Amino acid sequence: MAGARDNAGAEPGRGGGGNGSLAHGREAIIRVRGLTKRFGRQTVFDGLDLDVWRGEILGVVGASGAGKSVLLRCIIGLEPVQAGTIEIFGTDTARLGHRQWMELETRWGVLFQDGALFGSLTVLQNVQVPMREHLDLPQAMMDELALLKLAMVGLEPDAAHKMPAQLSGGMRKRVGLARALALDPDIVFLDEPTSGLDPIGAAAFDRLIRNLQRTLGLTVYMVTHDLDSIFKVCDRVAVLAERHIVRAGKPEELQRHPGHPWVEAYFCGERAHGPVHGGAAPEGGGAERI
Amino acid sequence: MHKRESMRGDAGAGASAGPSFSITHEPSGLRIEAQGAWTVRQAARIDAALRAVSFPRPLPEGYRSVLDLSNLTRLDTAGAWLIHRTIEGWRRAGLRVSLTGVSENFAILLDEVARRGARELPPPERANPVVELLADAGRTVAGMGADLVALTGFLGAVTATFVRMLAQPWRFRAIAFMHHLEHTGLRAVPIVSLICLLIGAVIMQQGAVQLRPYGAEPFAVNLLGILTLREVGVLLTAIMVAGRSGSAFTAEIGSMKMREEIDAMRALGIDPLETLVLPRLLALIIALPLLTFLGDMMALLGGGLVALVYLDLDMVTYVERLHDAVTVDHFFVGMIKTPFAALIIALVGCREGLEVRGSAESLGLHVTSAVVKAIFLVIIVDAVFAMFLAAIGI
Incomplete structure (x- = not known):
């Protein structure tokens, strides 16, 4: 395993990745450069650049169909890309062999939109799948660790023997998160973690993500639509529009200085709220773009 | 009379950075120094080694053990869970245990694990296999009848x-x-x-x-x-x-x-x-x-x-x-x-x-x-x- 990781390695700029991935005194744990992705004739990304700093919660927003989920799938290697480099932990993922790739995959966890739990396994077995695949642990210890992970995502032990079909949407997401955390990863990718949850459930899930990130020193990459989540949990927001990341920065900053019509419409539109409002004169025609 | 032994993970894993701890036996107690990384990858080995740690029986008056984490380089939830569980086990056995050298980051994890862990896995619902077989046969027969009715409907x-x-x-x-x-x-x-x-x-x-x-x-x-x-x-x-x-x-x-x-x-x-x-x-x-x-x-x-x-x-x-x-x-x-x-x-x-x-x-x-x-x-x-x-x- 390259790159020593401190348990709560949230301190910016710790050694590790090296080779030029340090900027502004922070270490880019994911570094995307010049990413180009096409589906047939449709170009989804055209020379897209993105940095994710170690220990931050990055929210990725964008209009429906802008390619938020596609970008996530490109980064974790589920979609081939036509051009560009994706560096994770300072290594170019395109150059990894099968074994190294497997090794890399154990260092991140992914929560898919509806949890993507395996329907034929119980909740406990679902959480143990990564341990079973990648480690050699005694069953008793896997049970203990899986229960611990379930507790960390706020599930009671009596959920352990349930089948995914018996769970509510919010519980499925929690189990999916527990599975993503099974190997104590450095990075967690979340695909719309709060979509489909009621506001109370969504707020609880936001809090959960925040707490886990602090406790475990995670880096979180979160695809979202939810303005509340963005203001409550995200350290930084990257806005995907017109095949690029058009803006990236603190949510409050983007709200104050949108600098792009879509960002303006998103952060200052009818449903927008939050601590600050004002500054930045509208650049005209923003709202019509939605 | 100091006796010092080192429990080091041997199989595979680069020995220098490998997970390990050393034990110093003293008359007044025992001192365990954790070294290297205690993570989920090494959890099985550390667990086995920790279980093998022995005390004099019966425990002498004032005998205590110290678990020193100051040389620990990495800790994750699995490692924290091991520490928590081991200490709890020893305490239940009557041993006085103290933790030293706990950095702030490790403390957060240890607290989290102490708060969340130690819950019992409810036993899976399992019926008597013979009863289950008979019930299954009964259900199948009844199901066939119900099926025929439903199909007619x-x-x-x-x-x-x-x-x-x-x-x-x-x-x-x-x-x-x-x-x-x-x-x-x-x-x-x-x-x-x-x-x-x-x-x-x-x-x-x-x-x-x-x-x-x-x-x-x-x-x-x-x-x-x-x-x-x-x-x-x-x-x-x-x-x-x-x-x-x-x-x-x-x-x-x-x-x-x-x-x-x-x-x-x-x-x-x-x-x-x-x-x-x-x-x-x-x-x-x-x-x-x-x-x-x-x-x-x-x-x-x-x-x-x-x-x-x-x-x-x-x-x-x-x-x-x-x-x-x-x-x-x-x-x-x-x-x-x-x-x-x-x-x-x-x-x-x-x-x-x-x-x-x-x-x-x-x-x-x-x-x-x-x-x-x-x-x-x-x-x-x-x-x-x-x-x-x-x-x-x-």
């Missing part, structure tokens, strides 16, 4: 829908009907033809070989003709269609059910029986007799090809022999069964599709059970027909 509902549609013929979904006619009928032609041709050839060949010692070889033609027209053509075709189209009906309707499309139809005032079931049912009732006829002909053709070789018959003679051997009754006895077989396959397939519940697993189960039930019922109906027709002397 479904037949009634579909019939009622059909009658309603007769009163309002413009409601008939002609496009869906044609679509299913193509998929269940036309597209099944190659496979039905091939299988029936081969089976016809095999029956003729076996018949000729088995009858040869009695000099009854020419009767192989009778054997093939009667067997094919009365039973084999019908059954083979029905079984193939059940596997091919019955399963497709279940999968199509079932996946619509899973995505709540059926509920959406009901909410929009569209009757799924009328739009989904009737076109499939009627298409199959048309398609299966046609396919069976084709299957009959192909089986006879296959037999004829073998007869050329084994019986030294030319085609004209073969057809003449066939003409003498079979009557039109044989043909109709076979054909009369086909609409019933089609009805069963379509009803079972559609009903199983409507029974699908949320999960993909349930879809798989219902597709399997649709094929099994359809084939089973087709064979039962065939047997009933055979007895009935024998009784009335045809």
